[in-house]
Amino acid sequence: MAELTVRRSQATAQYFTEDLGNGVGLDMVLVPGGTFLMGSPPDEPQRAESEGPQHRVTVSTFLMGRYTVTQAQWRAVAEMTQVKISLKPDPANFKGANRPVERVSWYEAEEFCARLSVHTERLYRLPSEVQWEYACRAGTQTPFYFGQTLTDEVANYRATSTYNNGPKGKYLKETVDVTHFGLANAYGLCDMHGNVWEWCADHWHKNYDQAPMDGSPWLTENSEARRVLRGGSWLNNPWYCRSASRSSYLPDDRDFIIGFRVSCEPPGL
Numbered sequence: 001m002a003e004l005t006v007r008r009s010q011a012t013a014q015y016f017t018e019d020l021g022n023g024v025g026l027d028m029v030l031v032p033g034g035t036f037l038m039g040s041p042p043d044e045p046q047r048a049e050s051e052g053p054q055h056r057v058t059v060s061t062f063l064m065g066r067y068t069v070t071q072a073q074w075r076a077v078a079e080m081t082q083v084k085i086s087l088k089p090d091p092a093n094f095k096g097a098n099r100p101v102e103r104v105s106w107y108e109a110e111e112f113c114a115r116l117s118v119h120t121e122r123l124y125r126l127p128s129e130v131q132w133e134y135a136c137r138a139g140t141q142t143p144f145y146f147g148q149t150l151t152d153e154v155a156n157y158r159a160t161s162t163y164n165n166g167p168k169g170k171y172l173k174e175t176v177d178v179t180h181f182g183l184a185n186a187y188g189l190c191d192m193h194g195n196v197w198e199w200c201a202d203h204w205h206k207n208y209d210q211a212p213m214d215g216s217p218w219l220t221e222n223s224e225a226r227r228v229l230r231g232g233s234w235l236n237n238p239w240y241c242r243s244a245s246r247s248s249y250l251p252d253d254r255d256f257i258i259g260f261r262v263s264c265e266p267p268g269l
Helices: 071-078 106-119 131-135
Strands: 014-021 024-031 035-037 055-059 060-066 197-203 227-230 245-251
Touching: 014 071, 014 106, 024 071, 024 131, 035 131, 055 197, 060 131, 071 106, 131 197, 131 227
Parallel strands: none
Antiparallel strands: 014 024, 024 060, 035 055, 197 227, 227 245
16 A cells, blocks of 8 residues: 655645656545535525435545546556456546546546555545535535635636626636636635536435435435536536536436546545
């Protein structure tokens, strides 16, 4: 197992960098456990019924990728030993080593995690939907971890549309580097609003009735069920980029608006 060196950033976030070889690293941030209110309140503008009912969930400490997986990181892992399925080394539509990888299916994102797990001897996986929202909110209850609205100075989305009296901005019509905005939430995570939707481990459910209360993925017996997506993308109006917003695709779908980030258990747990 590769040796871990845990560091503390200036924003007090604890993190380490996983060495993927050839100078490519994967920054993982420690997300402290806690209890939060998941979903959106009935009066949140542009909310969907799938975002309720709000419910309290307790989440254990975990590690999460500081950014969505980049094309450089994808290529590094695609060169590792196959576990179940093959991976194309360069699937993205919008090319750039530091842009998010996109046009990868849920199954391919799972394969990425499986290869990374073998390489590091740590259990990497897609985050559960609960982990994703908890990490995104980072203690906030507002529509975005930035506050009540979104601007093109903090996220990549269809900024010609507005949300909650926010200003109009520029619609870039493509992805940007994951470090483009240089901003993080209170947990040290970046780019969770917009740029690309992110695959989660969960099967899609139409609302949170009878949802798990422990942060685990909510699964069904249907292996072909639609999978949850979070975060919105460069293509979407701002309300799709809210912390509570949810969507879904079939697990073998690929789209240039969909990427992912990874999670894993902290060392020693």
